Amino acid sequence: MNHIQQRRLLLKGLLSSSLLGVATFLPKLALAAWPKSAFQSTTAASAIQKLEPELTVEKSTEIKIKAPKLAENGSIVWIEISTTIENVESISILVEKNPTPLAAKFILSEKAEAYIYTRIKMRESSPVIALVKANGKLYSAQRNIKVTLGGCGG
Amino acid sequence: MVANQYNSLPRHSASNPVKIKIKLKLREESTEVRTLITHPMDTGRLKNSKGKLIPAHFIQEIKIQHNEEVVATCVIGSPISKNPFLKMRFKGGQRGDIVRISWVDNKGDRGSKEQAIP
Numbered sequence: 001m002n003h004i005q006q007r008r009l010l011l012k013g014l015l016s017s018s019l020l021g022v023a024t025f026l027p028k029l030a031l032a033a034w035p036k037s038a039f040q041s042t043t044a045a046s047a048i049q050k051l052e053p054e055l056t057v058e059k060s061t062e063i064k065i066k067a068p069k070l071a072e073n074g075s076i077v078w079i080e081i082s083t084t085i086e087n088v089e090s091i092s093i094l095v096e097k098n099p100t101p102l103a104a105k106f107i108l109s110e111k112a113e114a115y116i117y118t119r120i121k122m123r124e125s126s127p128v129i130a131l132v133k134a135n136g137k138l139y140s141a142q143r144n145i146k147v148t149l150g151g152c153g154g
Numbered sequence: 155m156v157a158n159q160y161n162s163l164p165r166h167s168a169s170n171p172v173k174i175k176i177k178l179k180l181r182e183e184s185t186e187v188r189t190l191i192t193h194p195m196d197t198g199r200l201k202n203s204k205g206k207l208i209p210a211h212f213i214q215e216i217k218i219q220h221n222e223e224v225v226a227t228c229v230i231g232s233p234i235s236k237n238p239f240l241k242m243r244f245k246g247g248q249r250g251d252i253v254r255i256s257w258v259d260n261k262g263d264r265g266s267k268e269q270a271i272p
Contacts, residue, residue, distance in 0.1 A: 034214045039231040076235045095233060099199065103233035106242070109225045113184055117241035121197075121233050 039102050044094045044129055047102040052138055060139035065130050067145050074122040074147040081116050081130045088114040089133045097126035123150045174255055174267040185247030185271055187218055189255050190239045197232040212260055213238055219254040220244055247271050
C-alpha cells in the first residue's frame with residue numbers, strides 16, 4: 001500500500017465511520033511491526049520460520065536457560081535466558097506445546113546485556129525453546145519444564 | 155477524541171487503570187530494569203462465568219528507553235503471564251538518568267512511565 005492509498009483509506013475511514021470505527025482502524029496502523037503470523041503459528045517450527053524466514057537454526061551450548069524444573073502453576077512460570085554469544089540482536093521464547101508457541105521476542109540494542117527474565121504461561125509440561133539471533137545467525141537451546149496445573153487460559 | 159489517538163497519553167478507563175511499576179538498580183557493569191505492568195493478558199481462549207469467550211486483550215509491545223535511546227523492544231503475545239513482568243540490563247546508565255517504559259496493547263491502548271536511576 002503506498003502513502004497516497006494509505007492516506008485515502010484513512011480519510012475515507014475518518015469520513016465514513018463513527019469515532020468507534022476510527023478507534024478500531026488506527027491500532028492496525030500503529031502496530032504494523034507486531035509479527036502476527038508468527039504469534040498465530042501453532043507449531044514452534046513454523047513460528048520460527050515466520051520470524052526469520054531466511055535463517056536456519058543452529059543448536060548452541062552457549063545459551064543458558066534458567067527455569068523451575070517443576071512449575072506448580074502453569075499460568076506463571078518464570079524463565080531467565082542469558083547467553084555468552086556476542087552481538088545479540090534478539091532473544092525469543094517459544095513454548096512448544098502451547099496452542100500458540102511464540103511467547104515473546106526481545107529486540108536488544110548494543111547497550112543491552114544478553115539477558116532477559118520474564119514470566120510465561122504454559123498449558124502443559126513442554127520443552128521451552130530459547131532462540132537467539134546474533135551475527136545474522138539463529139541459535140537455539142531448549143529445556144523441559146514440567147507443569148502440574150496448566151494455565152493457558154489465564 | 156480523534157486527536158487523542160495520536161499522542162502517547164494513557165487512555166484506559168479510570169475504573170481500571172493500567173499501572174506501571176519500575177525498579178531500577180545500578181549494578182557494577184550495568185543498570186538493571188525491573189518492570190511490572192498491570193494488564194489482563196487475555197488470550198481469547200478463556201470463558202467467563204457465563205460461558206462466553208473473553209476476547210483477546212494483551213500487550214503487544216513494551217519499550218524500554220534510557221535517556222530517549224531504545225535499549226530493548228519487547229514484542230510479546232498472550233502467552234506472557236497476566237501482569238507482565240520483565241527484567242533486563244543495559245550498560246552505560248548513571249545516577250539520575252531517565253528510564254522510560256512504554257506499552258501498547260492489541261486494542262491500541264497505551265501508556266508510559268519514567269523514572270530516574272537512584
